[in-house]
Amino acid sequence: MDETNPPEDFNQAVGPLQGFGADVRRVRLGRKIKQKQLGRSTGYSESYVSQVESGKIMPSEKFAKGCDLAFGTNGLFAGLLRRIEEGDHPTQFAPYVHLERKASGILGFSTTRVMGLLQTQEYAYAIFRAGHPCETDEVIQAKVAARIRRREVLDRERPPTLWAVLHEACLRGHVGGPSVMAGQLDYLMELAALPGIDLQVIPFMAGAAAAHSVAFTLLSFKDSPTVLYADDPQGGRLCRRAAPVATAMQNYDRLRAHAMPPDESLAFIKTVREEYTP
Structure with missing residues (x-):
C-alpha cells in the first residue's frame, strides 16, 4: 500500500x-x-x-x-x-546505561524522585520538563523515550534482580500533579508484584538514617566487580574503585534495615496512592 x-x-x-x-x-x-x-x-x-x-x-x-x-x-x-x-542521555550517563543492560543485579536508593528505571512516561516527562524548561517538546520527548526504553532490561527472559529503596519523599512530591503521581504509584505496585523485584519505603520518621545519603545505584555482574553510580550537582558519576563501592554497599544495607519491610512498604504505597484519588 x-x-x-x-x-x-x-x-x-x-x-x-x-x-x-x-x-x-x-x-x-x-x-x-x-x-x-x-x-x-x-x-x-x-x-x-x-x-x-x-x-x-x-x-x-x-x-x-x-x-x-x-x-x-x-x-x-x-x-x-x-x-x-x-545522544538523549547526558554524556556522563551513557556509560551507566550501557552497564545497566548487562547487570545481573540492581540496587537503587531514591531520595526525592523515583529512580529512572521505575518511572512512568508521564512522570519522566514532568521531571525532564522541569529540568530543561527551555528545550523544545521534541527534545523532551526524545529524552523520555530513551528513559522508558531502559525498562526493556526488566522484560528480558532473565531480567536482573532489582531492589529499590524509596524515601517517602519520592511518594509525596507532586511531580506532574495528582494524576501523574497516581499513575506512578500504580506502576510501582505493579512492579512490586513481579518476581525478582523488591521495593522498600524508608519513612520520614527514619530521620537522619536516609537524610544523609544522596541517591545512588549499585550494579552487580556475574563476571565483573560491582559498579557504583551516585548523583551529584553535575549529574552523577560512575565509580569502580573497591573502597567507595564497599562503603556504598554498607550504606545500602543500613538503608534497607531502616526501611519498612516489602509487604509493609507496598501497603504504605497503596495508602499514599489513595491520597491522590480525587
Whole structure:
C-alpha cells in the first residue's frame, strides 16, 4: 500500500527519531519490502513499523536488530539506535546505561524522585520538563523515550534482580500533579508484584538514617566487580574503585534495615496512592 505513495524527500527529517524512521523507510522501499513484511520479520505489527518510520515512537533494540537481519545491513540500525540513546542521555550517563543492560543485579536508593528505571512516561516527562524548561517538546520527548526504553532490561527472559529503596519523599512530591503521581504509584505496585523485584519505603520518621545519603545505584555482574553510580550537582558519576563501592554497599544495607519491610512498604504505597484519588 505504501509503495504507491509519491517519491519522498527523506532529507526533511529533523530529529533523531525521525531520521531513524526515514532511514528504515528508505532502505525498506529500496529492498521492495512492505511494512507488513518487515513487521513479520522483526516480530512487530505493521502499525508499529509505521510509527517507527514516522518518528512517533522510540524503536526497540529487537526491532533495530530485526531490520539489520531483514535488510542485510550488518548492524547499521542497531548502531544508529545506540547513538540515538547516547545522544538523549547526558554524556556522563551513557556509560551507566550501557552497564545497566548487562547487570545481573540492581540496587537503587531514591531520595526525592523515583529512580529512572521505575518511572512512568508521564512522570519522566514532568521531571525532564522541569529540568530543561527551555528545550523544545521534541527534545523532551526524545529524552523520555530513551528513559522508558531502559525498562526493556526488566522484560528480558532473565531480567536482573532489582531492589529499590524509596524515601517517602519520592511518594509525596507532586511531580506532574495528582494524576501523574497516581499513575506512578500504580506502576510501582505493579512492579512490586513481579518476581525478582523488591521495593522498600524508608519513612520520614527514619530521620537522619536516609537524610544523609544522596541517591545512588549499585550494579552487580556475574563476571565483573560491582559498579557504583551516585548523583551529584553535575549529574552523577560512575565509580569502580573497591573502597567507595564497599562503603556504598554498607550504606545500602543500613538503608534497607531502616526501611519498612516489602509487604509493609507496598501497603504504605497503596495508602499514599489513595491520597491522590480525587
